[in-house]
Amino acid sequence: MAVSSKRIDFNRTPLRRRVIASAIVIFWVCASAASVAQPDTVLRLGNPGEPQTLDPHRYNLRLEETLLTDLFMGLTTFAADGSTIPGVASSWQVSDDGLRWTFKLRPDLIWSDGQPLTADDFVFAYRRLQAPATAASLAYFMYPLKNAAAVNAGKMPGAALGVSAPDPRTLILELEQPYPHLLETLLYPTAYPLPRHAIEAHGDNWVKAENWVSNGAYRLQEWRPQAYVQLTANPHYDPAPAITEVFYYPLANEQTAYNRYRAGEVDAIATFPSGELAYAKRELSTDLRSSVQLSIMYLVFNTRVEPFSDPRVREALAMMMQPEVLTDKVQRSGNLASRSFVPAMVSDYEPVPGPQYQLSLPERLSRGKMLLAEAGYSASRPLEITLRYISGGETKRTALAIAAFWKPLGVKTQLHQAELKVHFADLRQGDFQVAQAGWIGENNAEHYLSLLISDTGDVNYGGFADNQFDALMAAARQEADLAERNRLLRLADERAVGLYPVVPMYSLGVRRLVNPKLRGWQNTPRDVHPVRFLSLEP
């Protein structure tokens, strides 16, 4: 007997009812949950990526520095406008020859676990920074200290380091040579005090949330990988900040960061797709913050290996760089083109543009071709290289543009992308040929030029080593007078650019969206915004 062809009245079957009922329940739950308001003592911030570590001696990345600035406080610290003010030090004195700095610490300093903070914690920290076992990439920041380089190379014991604490509230720093920028250098995590008692008790596990001890406005509450880093207010920090809880989300994907900001899930993001800039200027003008950061984005050549061990190849590729095209046509996102390695924003320093810019573009092209031919490359044996870039919309676009710049030379460029922290980890290991790199730094020329000194360590990614340059830098550092110092630095700069270890591209424009209810947010040259200065309007 055939099955009846009468339509089954689906409307009456229980299955459908169940489905509809569940859908209603789910949406009701979501709607009610989504409308829960955020208390105004909780701040949610977007960080441009996931940190690799929170140990102040092992950090490397700007996004890690952002976290550490909230967690610790050094001898000096940032004011809300980005200038340098006293931190845990109440006063200091410099000896006449500029070689001896004596810091007086504030009374009654305590760590977040209630233990007293003394000058000994600084001595312990500075020695640990230079200890070879710590393998700190940024140990060279503190090389101005006497014997620091030797201790870091293992040639002298830690006790030989030029730091001492005659009494618990006095710290003495002895320098190799006069160093006018010391106060700025002390802003970095490499100069923070570390909780000796916690590190001795827990070893490398001291960075875990359950063992965490720090002296800043906040302490580490929880670090959930790829989800968030949660900070809570340090009960022993005075004055108590308005924001008691901070969540830092790793938002490396610009589009996701933008979506989440617009959905109201994040109060401030570090970047968003440049394609949205026009829209943001029109519709989100109260949220938009733009400025140019004290920074330099550049291409670095690995001078240790073929083909970039050959200076002709480096020069040929450098010839074809067009920073203005990159910023004005390809990126169009507020970045500032730079022909010099030391950013133009640095005070009291006349930037040194690369020598290639004295030629016209057609002249540069023919010179580039000539250099490559000399180095042994031709149409039958083209130069094949891999350009590494950081995953992301703008960086990918920039990498494609650079590959296009080099194409007329007959160069075949393969692109290789990696997540930000891994990109820089690979760079520090010298695992690349040519790569995008960037440095956000201090307001002095030698901070940038020291990236090219041969014994700086693994942040001299390309391993550039030139005796003459090293000698010129050493001579400059002997100089106490700032003007003369800068003059000598310029000579070193000119020497370096002629050898093309790096190709400068642009200074990073800051393109942020910040919740208008967030008070206390100011544009600063280094784009630093310690949370203790911020508050949320109810």
Added chain:
Amino acid sequence: MNSHWLRQALFGSTLAAACSAWLALMVLAALAGPALSPWDPQAINWDALENPPSSSHWLGTDMVGRDLLTRIMLGARVSLSVALIATAVSVIIGIPYGTLAGYLGGRADQLMMRIVDTLYALPFILIVILLVVVFGRSPLLLFAALGAVFWLDIARIVRGQTLRIRESDYIAAARIQGAGPVRILIRHLIPNVLGPAVVYATLTVPGVILAESFISFLGLGVQEPDTSWGVLIADGALNMESAPWALVFPALALAATVWSLNMLGDRLRDQLDVQAARV
């Protein structure tokens, strides 16, 4: 095997004909498109970044000013060739395995099929990613890895088919004539399972295309300046609000191709079942 049922499956209904036409178009585009297009798929054009569709760029441009239509055709080349080669690899592994299992029968067959069952359960994309991570991003490895993952279905079908023919008079006659097992395998069994095997192979093609697009989307597959549909979709998703065409058109190409392959594959399989029932 007469070709009437093949024609019926591919062109029997308007929808089927449309799908076949689309696929033919994709193959044509992959083969000849980039050469015929006035735009160089690698040529970056500063002045035409992320342009919407216009008379000069029919589908618009991408984030560095490359013509999107040409890029999609170039992507078709990679996506389709990966699918073809991977499917070929899976057939090369699957047919001998399945035929052998079916022919041997009994315990050996049970064992071989149980192995297939357990392997079937594993997360194949993860294994492909694992291989890519360990051995690098060479396209050849990608094809081989994908093929090595998709052979299971083919092996199953072929084994079923072999079991069916094994006891037929035709094979018995060959045996009486003194043909040894290898000869039977090669000359009689395999040619007869080829038909269904190829049909089922077409059903794996969409799966391979999707797998390749996933892997490229994650950044582990094809690298710049080469491209595939997965890469184009990933790039399109980066700026989907300001330049939606960069996401929509590659996504449409991928979806339409996969949909057509699924649709035609279903029809082929239905026809095959009809044929088998007739026998």
Added chain:
Amino acid sequence: MTRYLSIRLLLTLITFWVIVTLVFFLLRLAPGGPFDGERRLPPEVEQNLRVAYNLDQPLPRQYLNYLSMLGHGDLGPSFKQKDFSVAELVISGLPVSLAVGVMALLIALTGGIALGTWAGLNTGTKTDLLIMGTANIGLAVPAIVVAPLLALVFAVWLGWLPAGGIGGPQYFLLPAAALSLPFVAAIARLTRGSVAETLQEPHITTAMAKGLPRRRIIRYHVLPIALLPVLSYIGPAAAALLTGSVVVEQIFELPGIGRYFVQAALNRDYTLVMGVVIVYAAFILLFNLLVDVCYARLDPRIRLRS
């Protein structure tokens, strides 16, 4: 039935062992990997690896050591994430991936069975074509397209649901929805075919001829048998869901195992990649075994055979 299941269990264990061994050797063979002598490693990573994997010992010893590590649930140190071990990352990511996967499976089952039954009861009609056509679209449009679009529409434009991150069940809804679409389609297809077939069975047609209420017949006689193929599909579906979750976790920035896996793959964090593959494999094999047990209990043919 016990015999059937013990064979399955044995095969499962063997497969797992094969995978673990494969992983062990792959890790050691990887060019530029952690055990490649050429590579210059950061000292702290090298130290961790040396300690964890007994690199100074001969290979068989290393292998046994590795097996015993796994037995204790220790998956080794992460190659790139200095502050976490692989096991810690997996444990923190597992609940998230499970939540998304389970939600997606539920959506797929409810939606797929409902749609498939509806179509199967009305085969050949316009409704049937419409449902199946739409379902097939779910199969053709991949998660990499659906997910960003869902985020755009529901999170940014409408603001009903969050665009990413975690914090409560609503954070899993969009990812689960994006993930479940192809499975809704697959289950709908399966159910439809199976329902249509079962409707032709003699005992069903007899019952209908006798005048038993239609709804009763469908609920108590047709569906239980028709849904058996769906049950056996859940096993491979779980595997596919896990792999699909890799993509949606990436797009919605959910801190699940899939996300760690992709990041690890991009970062060449070999030990993390290996660890995740082992965990996934274990999970899936276990799940399939459970499904086999259920199936064996329900399918009278298997039950009666032994």
